Amino acid sequence: MLSYAEKIREIAGRLLASGAVNMVIGFRQGTIPMMNEPHFAKNPAEAAKLVWDSHCGINLANYLTDRKEKIGIVAKGCDSRNIVTHIIENKIKREQLVVIGVPCQGMVDKRKIALKCPGEITAVIETETQVTATGNGFSQSFDKKDVLQHNCSLCIHRNPVIHDELVAAPVEEQKGIDRYADVRAVEAMSPEQRWKYFEDLLSPCVRCYACRNACPLCYCPTCFVDESRPQWVGKGQDPSDVRTFHFLRAYHCAGRCTDCGSCERSCPVGINMRVFTKKLEKDCLDLFGWEAGLSLDVRPPLDVYRPSDPNDFIK
Amino acid sequence: MKIIKIDKSLWAPGLNQAAAAYRLFGPVKEKEFHSFKPLTNGVQPDLSCLNTRLSPKAIIYPQSEVMFDYSLDESREDHHQMREAAKDYSPRAVIGIRPCDAKAFELVRLNFDTPDYQDPYWLKAYESTTLIGLGCESPCSACFCTSAGCGPYHEEGLDVLLADAGDHYLAKVLTEKGAKFLAAGGWKTAAVKEADQTIAAMRQTAEKKITSFVPTDNLRSLPNNDLYSATFWEDVSFACINCGTCTYSCPTCWCFDIQDETRGASGVRMKNWDSCMFPLFTMHGTGHNPRGTKLHRVRQRFMHKLKYFVDKYDRGIQCVGCGRCVRLCPVNIDIRRVAVMMNGFAASGEACAIE
Numbered sequence: 204m205l206s207y208a209e210k211i212r213e214i215a216g217r218l219l220a221s222g223a224v225n226m227v228i229g230f231r232q233g234t235i236p237m238m239n240e241p242h243f244a245k246n247p248a249e250a251a252k253l254v255w256d257s258h259c260g261i262n263l264a265n266y267l268t269d270r271k272e273k274i275g276i277v278a279k280g281c282d283s284r285n286i287v288t289h290i291i292e293n294k295i296k297r298e299q300l301v302v303i304g305v306p307c308q309g310m311v312d313k314r315k316i317a318l319k320c321p322g323e324i325t326a327v328i329e330t331e332t333q334v335t336a337t338g339n340g341f342s343q344s345f346d347k348k349d350v351l352q353h354n355c356s357l358c359i360h361r362n363p364v365i366h367d368e369l370v371a372a373p374v375e376e377q378k379g380i381d382r383y384a385d386v387r388a389v390e391a392m393s394p395e396q397r398w399k400y401f402e403d404l405l406s407p408c409v410r411c412y413a414c415r416n417a418c419p420l421c422y423c424p425t426c427f428v429d430e431s432r433p434q435w436v437g438k439g440q441d442p443s444d445v446r447t448f449h450f451l452r453a454y455h456c457a458g459r460c461t462d463c464g465s466c467e468r469s470c471p472v473g474i475n476m477r478v479f480t481k482k483l484e485k486d487c488l489d490l491f492g493w494e495a496g497l498s499l500d501v502r503p504p505l506d507v508y509r510p511s512d513p514n515d516f517i518k
Numbered sequence: 519m520k521i522i523k524i525d526k527s528l529w530a531p532g533l534n535q536a537a538a539a540y541r542l543f544g545p546v547k548e549k550e551f552h553s554f555k556p557l558t559n560g561v562q563p564d565l566s567c568l569n570t571r572l573s574p575k576a577i578i579y580p581q582s583e584v585m586f587d588y589s590l591d592e593s594r595e596d597h598h599q600m601r602e603a604a605k606d607y608s609p610r611a612v613i614g615i616r617p618c619d620a621k622a623f624e625l626v627r628l629n630f631d632t633p634d635y636q637d638p639y640w641l642k643a644y645e646s647t648t649l650i651g652l653g654c655e656s657p658c659s660a661c662f663c664t665s666a667g668c669g670p671y672h673e674e675g676l677d678v679l680l681a682d683a684g685d686h687y688l689a690k691v692l693t694e695k696g697a698k699f700l701a702a703g704g705w706k707t708a709a710v711k712e713a714d715q716t717i718a719a720m721r722q723t724a725e726k727k728i729t730s731f732v733p734t735d736n737l738r739s740l741p742n743n744d745l746y747s748a749t750f751w752e753d754v755s756f757a758c759i760n761c762g763t764c765t766y767s768c769p770t771c772w773c774f775d776i777q778d779e780t781r782g783a784s785g786v787r788m789k790n791w792d793s794c795m796f797p798l799f800t801m802h803g804t805g806h807n808p809r810g811t812k813l814h815r816v817r818q819r820f821m822h823k824l825k826y827f828v829d830k831y832d833r834g835i836q837c838v839g840c841g842r843c844v845r846l847c848p849v850n851i852d853i854r855r856v857a858v859m860m861n862g863f864a865a866s867g868e869a870c871a872i873e
Contacts, residue, residue: 323658411761411763
């Protein structure tokens, strides 16, 4: 994976030099450990700044919405699935894109690593299998597989589902993963326990909307929480308004979410709002055998009616 | 300047004693992070915390604050009248606030306490609060307080500055309010007369630990319109997702929105934090939005902090260098990098470039 960056730069440079695309969207080196910044390159010189490592967790499909240029985009498995969803939902055209596919082995979770270290982390380096975090008076190494983002550890679509270029040979997909243990745990709770669990989960929320805004699915010109005529949701910190935001946002993602983890990764106060979207992801799989973003040729289950759709809920 | 020695064995008992006269707040770890919480039932502030995830501004300036309430129930004598909401402005003390966060209140005051307008909610809360600061011995790598007119032992805005001297704290009394709080805690042992030098030495050591510096010297002299039209804003704003993380975690961001909320026959008028990153922040009633793109909004945030504020108040930048926005931005937009671009703008000759 460490050789990906060079290959990405080479492909991006070539696409830009030949005029095949107007811009390439990827990542550039971050200014603090375990962070990279989404970056657009419009010429080969800017393409030289593109990087790739285990800190490229933000979903770049988010940067494609309604763009008009011809765009090269660096895409790991989840990004590619959201690109498919974007194309299906008419937010970008397939012909506008050159997808630079990145076979992914998962992104590391900076919070997990920070919690395991005794002080502030000032530098992080990585090898193919390990990350080493150093700070004042400590240096700790971790196997990447032990510190992956939770969604990455459960991912079964690490290879891009569509691509025009591929930076390396596909990686082996994870097999035998129990993807919904956390959802089942919540399902097994009594309504009172579950309510308490949601209350506790959402109590730190400051409504900064980083989860929504980092999400490639959340492209509504005006989100329902921002509507003022009529105003659907209060603007304050009333728990009922905070919950309304999170619950409704999750439902808006039903059948579309790829569990890319950008929402959770972006949250400044560490809320795992993925439990909501994952429940709907699981329902779509159970009810419709559907996983979002795998094909350009099949309409999502909530888009179409099929006589075979489950209708047991009609009494 | 009076310095009191507080033996650490007397710290918790003193706080418990002070709690009789003050509502205490301090850093407490909940789940993964520290935040400022009321210290009730003998909960002690965790002074080992590097800094709290969000700034303590909410203690004085809550994210949601009811200003008025009203009732439409005509059986009440005061129906259809706005009433001042009940507030508790009894004395309170914030224990272990960092010098950067305390100085931030001084900057915010410039907005909430002007000759023409005073925000009564902010001012009353601020005036009822005593700030007991803790000198910062382990500045984070993203902190740049010394470039922002502040520092790890900066005293501006504090009532007491505590320095951790091993088995005791040296408490430098900076205001009357501070003296009163220490008296309420029963701490009165005067420190040895060299204590001032001890604190000065600790301050120097801490300042040397700051590794991040941001140039601001040119900002004031740069022409506003040129900076506004600079081509680098596209580069700066590309990654931005327009969330409120930077503004909500910032100790110096002060913008709010006023909302009425009604339920049945009663309701409230409240102020809520708002953010210049949100499109709705500047949406006109007509539907026109003068800051209609994220480039507009990102530029506004940095221009406000690093240019308009500098020009208007001549008090430096609207930033204390706490580093929270740097650490928390989900897409790594770094104010230090933007400050370098803005401050170096003239030198780059970009003003002459033809777009």
